[in-house]
Amino acid sequence: MSHQNTPWVLAQMGRAHFEQASYAESEKFFRKMRVQAPSRLEDMEVYSTVLWHLRRETDLSFLAHELVDSAWLSPQAWCALGNAWSLARDHEQALKCFKRATQLDPKFAYAFTLQGHEHVTNEEYDKALTAYRQAISADRRHYNAYYGIGRVQERLGAYDKAYTHFHAAQSINPNNAVLITCIGTVLEKQKQIMPALQAYSKAVDLAPRAAQTRYKKARALLAVGQLDAAQKELMILKDLAPDEATVHFLLGKLYRSMGEKQLSVRHFTIALALDPKASQQIKEAIESFEDDVEMDDSMM
CATH class of the missing domain: 1.25.40.10 (Tetratricopeptide repeat domain)
Structure with missing residues (x-):
């Protein structure tokens, strides 16, 4: 050995x-x-x-x-x-x-x-694209550069181009959970929720401890009304990222959808304690048990 x-x-x-x-x-x-x-x-x-x-x-x-x-x-x-x-x-x-x-x-x-x-960090996107293309010229199978181009296109709102490049990266590196999550994200941004959910599920299977991916999967399940499956993911996620306000916010939304008012308020309150900056949207969520309130999930 x-x-x-x-x-x-x-x-x-x-x-x-x-x-x-x-x-x-x-x-x-x-x-x-x-x-x-x-x-x-x-x-x-x-x-x-x-x-x-x-x-x-x-x-x-x-x-x-x-x-x-x-x-x-x-x-x-x-x-x-x-x-x-x-x-x-x-x-x-x-x-x-x-x-x-x-x-x-x-x-x-x-x-x-x-x-x-x-x-990209400097928001110099044209220069970034040039550098990534030079990387591909140096090595056609350098998947990281296709991923880089995909990320830039996603930031620019060109989701079709982003998808093409993430897909190219994934064809070189098929079991990379990060790339599969990126594919899911651009599909979701194009309102293709079921294909996005399939991508997130595959990514979670490959990287079970990736909290961000599991969060996206749970949110997609909630969006398509698969409440039991969403609850299962969120229970795992709560252990992976116990101090993440967005997780508790999503749990609050889940229990609200299930008509569990007490549990819903409890998780909205935990989210509020963890992220006081989001107080307005959390308070709105607590007050409106009918309407849908979105929380900025940039943390995840």
Whole structure:
């Protein structure tokens, strides 16, 4: 069984968890791999992105400087340094680092993708699209760039184009729950609720602990009147994200639909305590047991 802990296997496990947005799990595997093979460069751009997602500024900064010191001319080192600057919100420095990575290796697709993500953060959508297309030119099967284009198109309200690109990404990486959730989201935005629900269900099966996806599935079930199924999802979700106001708001709506006034008010009240900023819409929901009130779910 010793082969299970080789650096290559640990890196593959780290990548697999990264693909499903299980960043904390991914980090554990990459950390083990670094202990065993501190000079290994492969996948370090992914490890640095994992640390970026986890907001681990000190760890990311340390990794970036170690890589730059030991492998000054590697694109991985410059991607890590770019991610460190990005987390410190210095977008200009981040972009310089990602650009340096692409100069060192013009076929290193991920550096173009990170450039694209940075432009998206700056709301520079044309520049982002250019960077993502450069990533695809460097590697036709680099699904992250198709995902990036999809995200930009979604932000611009071009849901058909977004769907096409998310679908292209998913055809390269078929079991990626994040991509399948994105497909569901653009379908839902086009009022195609049943196909969206199918996508969310598939994504939840692949990544059962992804709270955001389960929330979207529960909300879709509630929208199509499948109250028992929605309740089942929300009970799981309540354990996954107990302090998420939107979850309790949705539970309030569910119990209101079931005519369970007491339970409904209870969950609306918990939502209010967790997110006082949303007080107006929650109070409206409590007062109107007939009308439908939407809550901003940007947290989820």
